[in-house]
Amino acid sequence: MPVTEPIRIVIIEDEASIRRFLRAGLPTGEVDWHEAENAAEGVRLVAQKNPHVVLLDLGLPDRDGLEVLRELREWTDVPVIILTARGQERDKVAALDGGADDYVTKPFSLGELMARVRVAVRHGSRMESIVDPIFRSDGLTIDFSARQVWVDGSEVRLTPTEYRLLALLAQHAGKVVTHRQLLKEVWGPGFEDSTHTLRVHMGSIRQKVDPDPTRPRFIRTETGVGYRLMVG
Amino acid sequence: MPVTEPIRIVIIEDEASIRRFLRAGLPTGEVDWHEAENAAEGVRLVAQKNPHVVLLDLGLPDRDGLEVLRELREWTDVPVIILTARGQERDKVAALDGGADDYVTKPFSLGELMARVRVAVRHGSRMESIVDPIFRSDGLTIDFSARQVWVDGSEVRLTPTEYRLLALLAQHAGKVVTHRQLLKEVWGPGFEDSTHTLRVHMGSIRQKVDPDPTRPRFIRTETGVGYRLMVG
């Protein structure tokens, strides 16, 4: 899992010179950049790309920027940073109260703009990560964010390898995960043949969560193929 | 969504004239206004009032504003709007990347500021994760705003590094915090491999709050992964 996904930005701005200036100054590789030069195309692009941040010019040729903002706000909470030459207080207040998240007046510095973009991304991501992912099935509970496992309510302590194996099975709950898959994911490429080690580890996992392998509650072995975590 | 409750604002600003100017211009009845004229009082006030927004001046007499921001960010996500005369790009970027939510340079217009306050309140209410400035669990108490720690009622004195480590664990109470995470947060990027130093510090923390690591009350080591502060 990559730690730093590139920031997806949609800019809605008619002046090509501004777009070019921004595009040239972007940190390469960290930004996924999409340009629209009018309102209609901009809204379509936001819907299509689902960006982390939208940069919106107020002085568009086909429609007023505030209208575009209002239209976006009908269906998305994506952070919108207004990017405009209009520096009057009433414009700012109207935009901010109209749902904009920030307001930057031209001319602006690229560094400041990118810092404000990062703030907006921070705000956006914080809302998504409220619930932490938990796996439940029968008496087995796995809290991935806490890296904790319970069986019938009592906590079970797993070693790093054991946890990674069990988590991998849980991520594909109900489906068979092959030996090669498990070995490659946990030990890395080049260990696809250490199937004996894998069996020993599965054994110790079972000892902790599933004591009787002939009558398995959770982990079923699919002979010759791999293992499967059963779903209730 | 109309905010029925008045907006609670804490302003940390040494210049009395600015405070007076703002206080005079506030819409009466809609704002619950609290003033601090230095950093120490400001942090205390934030902890006490649990405001919707904090207005923070960077040029305080007793401490640098960025430090104050960093200290606040150790325990609260309350929106912070920087309010300062420093308009250099590097100041703005440093503050915004340091956890600030907005940056307004003096002289500013009152209308714009209040609009930005409303944006901040909007952001804050959306995540509604009001963090308690006091952490309690079993016999362990941590007051983030006062940087104080108690075990079974008696105060424990921690060094700066020890406190930051323990506070970090408390912020993710119940969850595993990896070695890399701890090292990066406390020592900064580039120190992710100094795991030995980390162990020594964890040792001295334990000596003070959790004398027997084989039967831990609070800090459990997750071998090969990191540490976890247990919750009752």
Add this chain to the structure above:
DNA sequence: GGCCTGCGTCAAGCTCGTGTCAAGCCGCGT
């Protein structure tokens, strides 16, 4: 029945992570 293959268990050995002690370094205040 004998053989092979795949799987599970157990024990032993080894590696590596961990905790602790002590020494040395640095910054700071007296």
Add this chain to the structure above:
DNA sequence: ACGCGGCTTGACACGAGCTTGACGCAGGCC
């Protein structure tokens, strides 16, 4: 200059975790 507190670094012992090998067992095939 000196002492002190805090941080880092090194040495070392201990234990947890991982790997490896031996063995028993079940099922399929000749």
